[in-house]
């Protein structure tokens with residue numbers, strides 16, 4: 001990783017594992033049980049050119065828990081981007097004000113573009129249909145936290161696999177750790193063929209199916225996603241697949257004891273509320289894990305060592 | 312070029328001769344080099360010449376102009392096996408190699424409409440990484456969108 005995080009390809013497997021170790025050590029700090037102002041005096045620029053309250057708050061919380069401070073771009077509608085300022089000019093200004101920036105932008109490639117414009121580290125918080133690597137880091141952290149490892153797990157990815165950048169990026173990352181992947185979706189929302197062939201060519205074991213319920217006993221992770229209405233040309237097409245996967249507590253009786261259910265949230269009705277009380281539910285921890293993953297990432301990019309790091 | 316092949320094209324006093332262009336690609340080469348609109352230099356073009364090496368080939372002669380290395384690097388994308396001779400006073404003064412670099416800087420635009428570089432006011436360079444050369448595959452440094460030779464010709468800056 002040389003100064004920015006734009007895609008997961010910027011990190012080696014060793015760097016990923018080391019970052020997850022750092023994140024684990026920061027758990028008590030993220031919980032507010034320990035005050036560790038490693039980033040005191042540092043300023044994060046939260047540059048969200050499209051709204052994503054959840055991701056923005058997670059970056060902000062991560063910085064503040066480490067004693068640093070945050071400035072926000074503010075409401076996009078009233079910001080200078082609408083008045084015609086280029087991303088380049090906006091980022092050059094931020095480069096002078098802050099020590100590190102998180103960027104979310106509707107246009108693909110915006111994060112690499114900002115990184116080329118700036119000296120400070122850039123963290124990609126989602127660029128169009130492109131990448132969202134901090135989501136992948138928190139997903140990997142959650143999986144490792146539950147299973148104690150990443151290698152060799154069987155992971156089912158369920159729902160909208162066609163348009164969801166989260167599942168694309170996670171699939172690539174899990175394949176790097178030799179996980180077996182089961183892609184479960186209705187035909188209209190299946191994983192893009194380029195991704196399936198990329199993964200297969202690199203030696204990954206991939207199964208594609210539309211049957212969630214038969215897969216449940218075999219998997220270590222079920223990663224649910226939301227099927228979004230705006231992906232469909234008309235209401236009839238949407239109605240055919242809406243609600244096709246609804247995971248309930250009763251469905252999970254066949255699951256392995258340590259199997260976990262994840263979801264990037266917000267959910268609609270893919271996971272019934274009665275799953276929340278089962279031992280399998282992990283989606284709220286997953287959201288919280290975004291804070292520790294981003295804390296560890298900011299320390300790494302700002303060259304700040306985490307005490308106790310030798311362990 | 313043999314003497315008989317040479318006779319197909321008028322000898323030039325000063326300029327550049329590009330030989331061994333794949334047959335039928337000469338017009339694309341001119342577009343790639345941006346010299347088709349350059350009215351100052353007379354250009355002769357011979358297409359589908361039988362070639363001892365490659366079946367058939369195209370040849371371009373540009374008078375009174377020595378192509379720069381940057382132009383030759385662009386040429387490499389279409390005609391990686393082209394040979395280039397700089398002519399001074401009716402004689403070959405220099406032979407130049409063409410090479411494909413790792414990156415094309417401001418040669419062509421990204422093809423993806425939602426790419427950040429397709430906001431024409433953004434000032435940074437257009438950068439395409441060369442992923443493969445045979446067949447040519449380029450990928451936008453920013454958004455990662457791939458393009459092939461045909462798309463490249465249509466997106467030249």
Ligand SMILES: [Zn+2]
Nearest residue numbers: 421426451454
């Ligand atoms: Zn692009």
